[in-house]
Amino acid sequence: MTHVPPALSSGPEAPGGVIIQGQQQARVAASFPVRGLAEGLALIVVYLVAARVGLSLAADDHIAPVWLSSGVALGGLLLLGVSRWPAVFVAAGLGGLALELPLGAVLGICVGSTLEAVAGALLLRRVACSRELNRVRDVAWLGVGAALGALLAAAVGPLSLMWGGVLPRAQWGAGAWLWWMADLLGILLVTPPLLLLRRPRRVRAAWEMGVLPAVTVAVCVGVFAFPQPGSGIAHSLAFLLFPLSAWAALRFGPRGAALSSLFIAMAAIAGTARGLGPFFTAGALPQGLVVLQLFIGVTALTGLLLAAARAERRQAAEVLELLATTVRAVQEGVLICEVREPGVLHTVFVNEALCALVGRRRAELVGTPPGALLASGDSGERLRLAETLREERSLRAEVALTRPDGTRVWSEMQLSPVRADGEAVTHFVATHRDVTATKELQARLVAAERVAAVGTLAAGVGHEINNPLAYLALNLEAAQRSLAAEGAEAPARVRDALGSVRGAQEGAERIRLIVRDLQVFSREGAPERGLVDLNALVPPAVRVVLHALRSRARLVEQFGPVPRVLGSEARLGQVLLNLLVNALQAIPEGDPGRHEVRVRTGTAPSGYARVEVEDTGGGIPPDVLPRIFDPFFTTKASGEGTGLGLAICQQIIRTHGGELHVHSVPGQGATFTLLLPPAPVQSAEPSTSPALRGNARGLEAAWSVPPSLSPSLSPSLSPSLSPSLSSSASPGPRGRVLIVDDEPRLAQSMRLLLDPYHDVVTVTRGEEALARVAGGEPFDVVLCDLQMPGMDGIAVYRRLVEEAPALVSRLVFISGGVSSPEARAFMETVANPVLEKPVRPDVLLATVAATLESVAREQEREQEARDAVGAARHG
Structure with missing residues (x-):
């Protein structure tokens, strides 16, 4: 029976790291006719060479157990692009013509080989198979693609041979099986080495690179170079090739597995074709070939799968090491704990940032329950954490962590469950960010807001207390003066009353000092x-x-x-x-x-x-x-x-x-x-x-x-x-005083204090005071409250500047505290004296006296100026 080479699956448009994946540069022959023609010719040559090698290793009746050209076809389309499928068609036709097959059979073989390569390549492209074959799924999909593609070739090729009279109808089933197995093994043996040709080499131990090939060659010679058909010893020695293939896969990756499998397969096929080795069975060639094909297929797939699994594990280890390095280097603290029993956690990893945050070494933290870091007084947070762990959900909270010295640090914790198998929670990951400074700043902001609120309250309280306190102090002063006038011969009850008044004065003075501190605290003045x-x-x-x-x-x-x-x-x-x-x-x-x-x-x-x-x-x-x-x-x-x-x-x-x-x-x-x-x-x-x-x-x-x-x-x-309230301030020259205050009792108290020494007029509104001035009433001193309903002291001052500028310098402000920015700015710029409520009697008397003295000096200067002018005229 003559076996005609099946063609292989076609692949991606561009040779790259990933086979059949996403955007790949199209290598269309129409765009690059010269390069496309060269690549097509090269693929034809390699295909025919592989076919020649396969036929040289064929057994009787040209039955090849492995059709190497199928692997060349699929590998060529994967490397050069599916657009190179005409080269596969032509190569298969030339191979069939070389075997002097009927034209119809040649045409069927061409179609089957091309469909095999194109279907395999498109499938691998669909599933995004990696060219590196460094994942188990890539090897598995390569096997699936090879099996499906070979099935197409095995369905079309034997039928065309049967219709051409080359293959008897009774042998079509056996021929289809051998055809499918030969093409499948050809893809598994040849396509991987072709795909891995451009992969950069990694330097390995020199002794392994020399010892492994030598041992493999020695075992192959011992198994396949001697006539020992059906020998149990030979079959036993054949098992030695499996660990060698595994050695190549584990130490040299997919490339080592592919080359090792190809070499072992070639040795087994060559020995069997010459009647040597344990797989040669005289008179039962198809059965012997099946055993040989199974050996080759198992060896090739096992090596590729082991290499892919090793590569995946290495990649996973690299990713884990990268993640571990990254986690160790991040500024936030990271803690990973394992769930060993429901509700029981043990720390398995902490990074340097967390160790620095809590002031402990890694050895002190690993193996301990993560709740041990929480401050002992945070029972609420412990209950919340326990509930979160029990419900296996995420948690974001601010927690207090303790250091060995007992100090606390505040951390913003994000706790997340990890479901390794997609169902049960196996680990929890907690990230900690130090927010101690933020908490302190928040506390300061809260304190500042509280201070601001208290300051506002203090300003209002101070202003409200000042007015009644002022006339209380003035009335007490008046009572004290009246009682003191009795002299040393006063009755005992008068002296007791005088003592009581003085005690009340001391209490009023203490209240005045408290109000003054309140005003300082509220930033008044x-x-x-x-x-x-x-x-x-x-x-x-x-x-x-x-x-x-x-x-x-x-x-x-x-x-x-x-x-x-x-x-x-x-x-x-x-x-x-x-x-x-x-x-x-x-x-x-x-x-x-x-x-x-x-x-x-x-x-x-x-x-x-x-x-x-x-x-x-x-x-x-x-x-x-x-x-x-x-x-x-x-x-x-x-x-x-x-x-x-x-x-x-x-x-x-x-x-x-x-x-x-x-x-x-x-x-x-x-x-x-x-x-x-x-x-x-x-x-x-x-x-x-x-x-x-x-x-x-x-x-x-x-x-x-x-x-x-x-x-x-x-x-x-x-x-x-305390001020000497009993000592009378010098009243100075007598003058006419205008008191402007919206608090009638305070105005009356000041009047009672000043009446013995001055002529006093009181009003409760700024408009009334200006009306008296406009009416021509003379005043030597004006005592004006700064804050009044309607026209306040500032407005009175500005009207006097316009209407009676002579009185501006005689104006004395009395303030219970300023609350508006405008009033504060006015107080900072105005040149007039300002008395703070409650005004002490001696201060009030002294201020009025000082103002009158200033008025007297001003009048003296004016009189001297008038005298000088008069003398100049008479002279």
Whole structure:
């Protein structure tokens, strides 16, 4: 029986890394006639050479167990493109003519061989088979394509031979089987080496490259070079070729498997064709060929599958290593835990970022449950995490992680389940991003919003308190003056009443100081700023607290070079006093030799001016330390503090562009550090207000004790701190005073205070005041409230500038606090004095007297000018 070579499946348009896949450059012969013709001729030549080799290895009646030309046809179409199918058709025809077959049989063989190659190539292109054959699916699809293509050739070829009288009808079935097996094996043996020709070589161990071929050749010679048909020993030796084929596949990949299978197949076919080896069976050639074909097919497929599996595993390992390297290098912490039992997890991987985040080594984390990292107090998060693990779902949450030293770090955790088999959850992957700084910033923003809200409230409360407090203080002053007029011979009940009034005055003064601090806290007002020497601020503040400090601790002052700062001397003095009072109250009485309060000044490394107030008291507990600057937060007993002292200090320092820090160790005291930026070298001390304003405001005590000072300290400090309300301020020359205030009781109280010394007129509306001025009533001083319904003090000022400019310099503003930016800007620019409510009686009297003196001097200058003009005329 004569076997005619089947043709192979055609493939992709372009030789590349992937066979039959997506966009490939078409190599159409019409576009490149010369190149296309050359490639076609080359394919024909190789096809015919392979056919000649196959026929030379054929057994009796030209039956070839493996048709190598089928592999050449499919490989050629895969490498050169399906458009080269005419070359397969021509090559198959030339091969048939060379065998002197009938023309009809030759035509059928040509059609069958071409269909085989084209169908196989199109199928592999459809499934995107890789040219590298480095996946099991690629080898499997190559086998499927080879089987289907060979089936077409086996269906058409034997029929054409039977119709041509070459193949007896009784042998058509056996001939079709042998034809199909020969073409299938030819594709499995020849196509892979052709596809892998262009693959770059990898350097392997030299000894393996020499030992493996030598051992394979030796075993092939021992099995197929001797006449031992049906020998059990020979069959046993043939099994030695399987591990050699596996060695080639595992160590040298698909190329090694393809070449090894091709060599073993050629050796087996050559030996069998010459009556040698275990597969030759005399008188039963078809049966012997089937065994040989099965041996060759199993060897070829096994080698290719092993190589593909090894390549896939290597690629998977490379991907895993790449992923592991990437995960280890990412900035976010990554933790992978394995689900060993339902609800029981064990950590199997952590990256360096997570180790750095929690401050632990990888060996400490691997093998532990991931919940061990959560802070012990977060029971809610633990329950939430347990529920998520039980339900096998994702979770995104902010959790607190603990470090070995007990500190916490906040992490934004993304927990995701991993379903390795597509169904059951085998692992959980958690990514951690450090959001500690973000949480701190959020806390600061919340605190800032709370401070802003409290500031707004403080501004409103201060304004509402100031008016009734002002006339309360003025009425108390009037009552005190009336009672004091009785003299030392007054009855006992009068003296008791006088004592009660003075006590009420001290209470009113304390309320005034609290309201003033509230206004400072709400950023009301814009105190004058100039160049301030912090070394000069320390002694006055120390003198205020020195008397009370002596019973508690010794005072140590350490002065160093300090750059001058640009700021408010009064406000910075208030901060120093508050810090000293805070240090004083932290030390118990009775053991002054054991404790000390130390005040240090100097220059910080950053160039900032630095003042430190250090005490040896009990220190600040860690749970209290973060809140000491919160407004209204206090650890003192009820009535001993408002919780505003440190909050106001921080507010004042921040408005000066500085920082206020605290360091405390429980049982070892606390240190408050004040840092202020130095004033620019080129700045000169500004003159921000006229002398009159400075005199008016300077009458207020710059070193008043803040409301946070405890009552136990007040008796010893009250003589030097509270104003001398009993001493009468010098009334000065008598004048006519206009009081403009929308609060009738306050206006009446000021009138009662001023009436003994001046002629006073009161009005409650700005329009009424302007009407009196326009009516020609003379006034030496105008006391005008800054904030009033309808026409406020600013509008009154602007109308006076237009209608009565002589009164502008005699205008004194009384303010309960400014709340609008316009009012604040006006206060910063106007030259007139401003008295803050509640106005102390002595300050009010002194301001009126100072204004009258200024008016008198102005009148004297005008009179002198008129006299000079008159003298010049008479002269």
